[in-house]
Amino acid sequence: MSNEKEETRQLEFSADASNAELANLTGPLDANLRQIETILDVSIARRGNVFRVSGSTSHVRRAIHALQRLLNRIRTTGEELSAKDLQLFFVDERTETEGVPQDDSLAPLKTRRRDLRGRTLRQHDYIKAIQDCDIAFGIGPAGTGKTYLAVASAVDAYERNTVERIILTRPAVEAGERLGFLPGDLSQKVDPYLRPLYDALFDLLGFEKTRTLMERQTIEIAPLAYMRGRTLNNAFIILDEAQNTTPEQMKMFLTRIGFGSKAVITGDITQIDLPRGTHSGLIQAQHVLAGVRGIAFTYFTAADVVRHPLVARIVEAYEKDAESREKGRHGIE
Structure with missing residues (x-):
């Protein structure tokens, strides 16, 4: 197993954006940043247009990549970024990683x-x-x-x-x-x-x-x-x-x-x-x-949860507890 995920790292991201775009990205009282912190298990500090992200290396990189993509989305659409939009963004990001097939025979x-x-x-x-x-x-x-x-x-x-x-x-x-x-x-x-x-x-x-x-x-x-x-x-x-x-x-x-x-x-x-x-x-x-x-x-599985990110974590926690109890019942170490 790679040690990169356990390694703590801090990176900065400077956003070339207007005050209105930054306000949309961060949300009221930085609520969107707090959501990203919860979803990716990182810490984000902001001063002006500079974002300092701390956490495991892979999560920090994902957070910075997400901030860049979300900012580009705001510029392109001009729409206000809601908490629901943010949560679905990370669901879609996970979907891209899984590679959901583009089946033309399966109409929306x-x-x-x-x-x-x-x-x-x-x-x-x-x-x-x-x-x-x-x-x-x-x-x-x-x-x-x-x-x-x-x-x-x-x-x-x-x-x-x-x-x-x-x-x-x-x-x-x-x-x-x-x-x-x-x-x-x-x-x-x-x-x-x-x-x-x-x-x-x-x-x-x-x-x-x-x-x-x-x-x-x-x-x-x-x-x-x-x-x-x-x-x-x-x-x-x-x-x-x-x-x-x-x-x-x-x-x-x-x-x-x-x-x-x-x-x-x-x-x-x-x-x-x-x-x-x-x-x-x-x-x-x-x-x-x-x-x-x-x-x-x-x-x-918990990976398919399309609700508040904490719901997926709650489901995962209960699944782990059930597995642990099952192993204990069968005397498996």
């Missing part, structure tokens, strides 16, 4: 709000799996785009007239806490469990369009229990939070698929909220359906 997902492509290699593979297979599983931690890209794929399929309706479902399981009695009719009782699906639809279609399609039953959002006994033809069906299904529920859902339909199943097997002793249908499905033609599995 078309929605009324935006055209979407996979930002990471596994997101690209996930979208391709959804398009190529009738049943696709997306398994991995929070923030990797499993649900959002599945909903975007459903909207894209509807906009291209390849399906007649969109059905979104998830098991109504409380996430490790007792919510007690919820007031209202049945729809209002299950709405809190389905909120992430609503959020994705509102973002991709807009509130009014989503409401109109739901009123027409073109978009249907329902708890998993409502799927029993149905045959779903010409539909794009998404089962979210599938780690909280039982094996019986998973089998029931998968056998609802009718002619001209697609199904996407998403879940995070590290966040199972089922009662102790109850097996997860998602975990069982991985073993039972492995190798079945027409079914694809995509596994996401």
Whole structure:
């Protein structure tokens, strides 16, 4: 292993920029610089147009390269650099390193709000799996785009007239806490469990369009229990939070698929909220359906997290802890 990463170094970068460009680059009260420090684990001090970056050699070089590219972007577009833009910049930078294939056969997902492509290699593979297979599983931690890209794929399929309706479902399981009695009719009782699906639809279609399609039953959002006994033809069906299904529920859902339909199943097997002793249908499905033609599995990791950089670090920390516990259980040094 090279010692370069462990070596601490300090480099300076002089930015040839106007005061307005520098203000845009650094953000209010240098908030953008603090974000870069967090993402790359470096320290950045600025005096005027001179940036002094300290940290491991490789991280310092990445930080200076990022400052140069961000400044060029500001000059080219003239747009204000937001915290979200900054975070997505580093996701895209990581994607460039991974080498996400430019597959001309994989058109961007078309929605009324935006055209979407996979930002990471596994997101690209996930979208391709959804398009190529009738049943696709997306398994991995929070923030990797499993649900959002599945909903975007459903909207894209509807906009291209390849399906007649969109059905979104998830098991109504409380996430490790007792919510007690919820007031209202049945729809209002299950709405809190389905909120992430609503959020994705509102973002991709807009509130009014989503409401109109739901009123027409073109978009249907329902708890998993409502799927029993149905045959779903010409539909794009998404089962979210599938780690909280039982094996019986998973089998029931998968056998609802009718002619001209697609199904996407998403879940995070590290966040199972089922009662102790109850097996997860998602975990069982991985073993039972492995190798079945027409079914694809995509596994996401912390490297695919497209949220605040701390989310990726949190996921990595929990993954390391789980690995350590597993080794300890088997007596592995």
